[in-house]
Amino acid sequence: MVEMRSLVGDADRGFVPVEEFAGPCPKRGDLESAVVLEANGVTLLDTDMWDSVDLLWALIVRGAHEFRDNGQARIRFPDQPIFVTLRRSGADGVRLDVEWPAGHRSSWATREELLAAVRQGAVTFFELLLELSPPSDWKYREQLRSAQTL
Template identity: 35%
Template sequence: MIGVQSLLRTPDGAFVPVLEADPGDLDEYYLAGAIDLEINGTQIIDTEMWDYVDQLWAYICTMLQDLRSSGTSRTYFPDQPIELKFERLPSSLVLVSIEAGDDIRKVSVDEEELVERLGCAAKEFFQDMNSLLRQDRYSGELRKIDSILRQ
């Protein structure tokens, strides 16, 4: 089971769901936030790992494409030395791992479930951001996600 939620960081350091954020408090070019990602009972990403959340979602979408094409992908967070990796295993599983200094977390999950759940969560994030900002700012990312989900 995969639980995922996109959060934006408020000026006072709290985290709120995207549509609960005040657009006036956001820096559209440096969008601070976090992805809360739990896979099969293992907390992979949490609010302690906050960063530029729109960039991180874009990186994760690229990771999903790379996973589909080559069976492995990795990225660093936009502004932190945190490495996220996806590695295809036998039996349609993917090893998801994250390394943040001495904190290393790993879990395996069904590849189709991972791609579907993260793809849908990314799509929801970018759609919600377009709505919140009242712009069509993330149309390229949305086209990319649709392509990933059709594979």
């Protein structure tokens, strides 16, 4: 089982699920929070790996498309030296590796579980951001459409 979700906040104030975030929505790239990724009982990404979460979700969605199309992808966090690598494993599997200066975590999932988790997490996140953002913020709409096509 794979689960991805967004938590908004920081280590000082604490984190809340994105569904509980009521704004205000900062300018693009300034929403520092975390994406949590758990695969088969292993927490790969957590709140210690916070970043500009709107940019991070865009990179995760792009990486998921790349993995779907090519069987591998490497995703770099926008503001931290953290890398997520996705590699095809067997007929329908994916190996997930997270590397950062202090460590490494890895797990395995099915291709469909991973893509469904990315799609669900990203759609939930970008739909909320669109509710809280000015109507002219077309980038979030573009990211939402990209996530929906996974």
